[in-house]
Amino acid sequence: MPEIRNYTINFGPQHPAAHGVLRLVLELDGETVKAADPHIGLLHRATEKLAETKPFNQSIGYMDRLDYVSMMCNEHGYVLAIEKLLGVSAPKRAQYIRVMFDEITRILNHLLWVGAHALDIGAMTVFLYAFRERETLLDCYEAVSGSRMHATYYRPGGVYRDLPVQMPQYQASKWHSEREVHKLNENRQGSLLDFIEDFTRIFPGCVDEYETLLTDNRIWKQRTVDIGVVSPERAIALGFSGPMLRGSGVEWDLRKKQPYEVYGDLDFKIPVGVNGDCYDRYLVRMEEMRQSNDIIKQCVQWLRANPGPVMLPDHKVTPPTRVDMKEDMEALIHHFKLFTEGYCVPEGEAYAAVEHPKGEFGVYLVSDGANKPYRLKVRAPGFSHLAALGEMCDGHLLADVVAILSSQDIVFGEIDR
Amino acid sequence: MDKSTQLAEQCQQRFAAELHAVKVQHGEVTLEVGRKDLLTVATALRDETPFKFDALMDVCGVDYLDYGKSEWVGDDATSTGFERGVMRERKLQAHEFTGPRFAVVYHLLSIALNQRIRVKVRLEEADLLVDSVVEIWPSANWFEREAFDFYGILFKGHPDLRRILTDYGFIGHPFRKDFPLSGYVEVRYDATQQRVVYEPVDIEPRVLVPKVIRDDSRYRHPDIQEGATDAGDP
Numbered sequence: 001m002p003e004i005r006n007y008t009i010n011f012g013p014q015h016p017a018a019h020g021v022l023r024l025v026l027e028l029d030g031e032t033v034k035a036a037d038p039h040i041g042l043l044h045r046a047t048e049k050l051a052e053t054k055p056f057n058q059s060i061g062y063m064d065r066l067d068y069v070s071m072m073c074n075e076h077g078y079v080l081a082i083e084k085l086l087g088v089s090a091p092k093r094a095q096y097i098r099v100m101f102d103e104i105t106r107i108l109n110h111l112l113w114v115g116a117h118a119l120d121i122g123a124m125t126v127f128l129y130a131f132r133e134r135e136t137l138l139d140c141y142e143a144v145s146g147s148r149m150h151a152t153y154y155r156p157g158g159v160y161r162d163l164p165v166q167m168p169q170y171q172a173s174k175w176h177s178e179r180e181v182h183k184l185n186e187n188r189q190g191s192l193l194d195f196i197e198d199f200t201r202i203f204p205g206c207v208d209e210y211e212t213l214l215t216d217n218r219i220w221k222q223r224t225v226d227i228g229v230v231s232p233e234r235a236i237a238l239g240f241s242g243p244m245l246r247g248s249g250v251e252w253d254l255r256k257k258q259p260y261e262v263y264g265d266l267d268f269k270i271p272v273g274v275n276g277d278c279y280d281r282y283l284v285r286m287e288e289m290r291q292s293n294d295i296i297k298q299c300v301q302w303l304r305a306n307p308g309p310v311m312l313p314d315h316k317v318t319p320p321t322r323v324d325m326k327e328d329m330e331a332l333i334h335h336f337k338l339f340t341e342g343y344c345v346p347e348g349e350a351y352a353a354v355e356h357p358k359g360e361f362g363v364y365l366v367s368d369g370a371n372k373p374y375r376l377k378v379r380a381p382g383f384s385h386l387a388a389l390g391e392m393c394d395g396h397l398l399a400d401v402v403a404i405l406s407s408q409d410i411v412f413g414e415i416d417r
Numbered sequence: 418m419d420k421s422t423q424l425a426e427q428c429q430q431r432f433a434a435e436l437h438a439v440k441v442q443h444g445e446v447t448l449e450v451g452r453k454d455l456l457t458v459a460t461a462l463r464d465e466t467p468f469k470f471d472a473l474m475d476v477c478g479v480d481y482l483d484y485g486k487s488e489w490v491g492d493d494a495t496s497t498g499f500e501r502g503v504m505r506e507r508k509l510q511a512h513e514f515t516g517p518r519f520a521v522v523y524h525l526l527s528i529a530l531n532q533r534i535r536v537k538v539r540l541e542e543a544d545l546l547v548d549s550v551v552e553i554w555p556s557a558n559w560f561e562r563e564a565f566d567f568y569g570i571l572f573k574g575h576p577d578l579r580r581i582l583t584d585y586g587f588i589g590h591p592f593r594k595d596f597p598l599s600g601y602v603e604v605r606y607d608a609t610q611q612r613v614v615y616e617p618v619d620i621e622p623r624v625l626v627p628k629v630i631r632d633d634s635r636y637r638h639p640d641i642q643e644g645a646t647d648a649g650d651p
Contacts, residue, residue, distance in 0.1 A: 044582045
């Protein structure tokens with residue numbers, strides 16, 4: 001009789017399907033997973049502790065680096081918490097800009113997710129398709145903030161600057177001839193809003209393309225249907241949020257249930273799954289991209305019709321304009337104080353949550369009246385999703401671990417913080 | 418009467434004996450309970466009708482050691498001259514803070530009734546032990562591990578209280594206010610020993626922007642501030 005026993009393997013920390021630096025200790029019985037123990041923290045940077053040593057505004061850039069595929073949504077949560085403590089809110093136009101960029105970010109995140117998820121399961125093409133559209137959206141990031149990923153665009157009291165009236169264009173070089181550049185610049189003749197509107201026209205067709213590749217694909221369904229099933233009650237108990245919760249059939253979206261900014265005025269729908277498996281979570285996210293596209297369209301329309309300020313005129317919190325600084329002594333003093341010391345936030349505590357592409361991104365902020373946060377706690381959606389990985393993988397095959405892991409939309413920047 | 422005040426009153430009635438304090442700020446309700454009552458209050462908050470907090474969204478520790486202490490007070494600038502340097506060792510008490518050093522903060526969400534609440538348990542440094550709520554909300558598991566890792570708070574009844582985010586073999590609790598930002602050890606690969614070695618850090622801790630607490634006149638009247646619109650408030 002040969003001796004048969006379980007064996008334990010290490011999945012990661014360097015594994016292409018581990019979505020970063022996850023070390024997963026798997027106990028296997030043949031090919032069946034008996035237990036999965038995720039070891040996290042390999043990307044821990046103590047963001048929250050760093051934020052305690054810096055004035056409030058200097059930590060906005062750190063928020064981009066938490067979930068580094070949905071940058072502006074992280075900023076949004078942090079900025080909302082500060083605004084809540086300060087008792088201010090951004091001008092209407094800034095709120096629309098924030099919502100528009102939140103939805104652009106949601107599409108960015110879901111595109112990366114669908115590409116990586118398909119790649120993990122073995123479909124290469126979707127990844128290439130998804131990155132084509134991501135390129136366009138990252139150009140919007142760049143046009144508005146100067147940076148393609150880590151934007152630092154949202155500020156307490158608004159957004160850093162208004163949308164550019166001229167979309168930046170490609171220049172001819174020794175790699176691109178005049179003719180090529182002319183073609184590339186075709187949709188860049190107008191403003192950023194024209195560019196985004198052009199994108200919203202073509203994007204539903206792009207989602208159709210991804211769906212053609214995946215939705216009815218036999219292999220795709222074999223790999224995702226009935227894999228990693230979570231019941232609605234269990235999903236709530238495990239602290240799931242976002243598409244993970246909606247995939248299980250719970251109608252819960254902070255944009256609808258606890259509307260922040262201008263989500264209450266916008267018309268969109270919340271897709272909900274039925275079975276709570278990987279396939280339903282996939283369908284939910286695909287539909288979310290279409291809904292986000294609709295929200296962006298509505299924002300573009302509103303922003304076109306309503307010019308106005310994008311920052312509060314309260315110079316205790318937001319910097320004065322360059323022009324004012326040249327003539328007004330008050331403005332100069334405000335500018336100096338803001339950029340050396342920052343602003344003091346009244347004593348208290350606040351929790352602000354946004355519907356991040358991955359779920360509920362919450363920021364708990366404690367202030368003791370100083371110019372720095374006393375305690376900052378980031379409630380990352382992926383943290384509670386990954387905590388449930390062991391439970392979701394139980395009894396599945398080794399190959400399904402990869403499918404479940406990527407259906408959770410894991411990004412280590414936010415989990416390890 | 419808005420929703421949060423109503424919720425606060427319902428809590429006050431239901432938990433009259435257990436509550437140390439109830440506070441409503443920025444439309445958020447904060448309950449402060451003693452640690453011996455945590456499990457009873459938590460179970461009631463999950464199961465009983467006006468509460469129905471079916472989801473635990475977050476658990477975190479807070480260290481109040483430096484609360485209200487500033488690194489630079491500039492109010493006496495006219496009498497003693499402008500203070501330019503910042504003494505790292507010296508911290509000035511800007512406003513009084515008394516109470517236990519640590520706290521565990523729970524953020525609850527009711528998906529059924531669409532409301533939120535915050536529960537706070539204060540803990541003395543000498544006795545950092547609190548009951549685990551894993552049995553009530555399974556999502557507490559990793560959050561409590563994190564609070565243990567960062568603050569050294571022990572959760573009684575937790576099935577698997579290991580460190581979670583710090584390095585294997587890490588010593589100390591890094592988010593405590595007396596733990597330096599730069600830490601105590603740094604790692605590098607040693608070519609001669611052919612392994613990663615740990616060494617004491619050679620970074621001087623320094624303050625770039627000193628922490629100041631200003632007595633801002635705009636915030637002196639909290640009742641007036643309360644009327645202002647709260648951004649992102651449900």
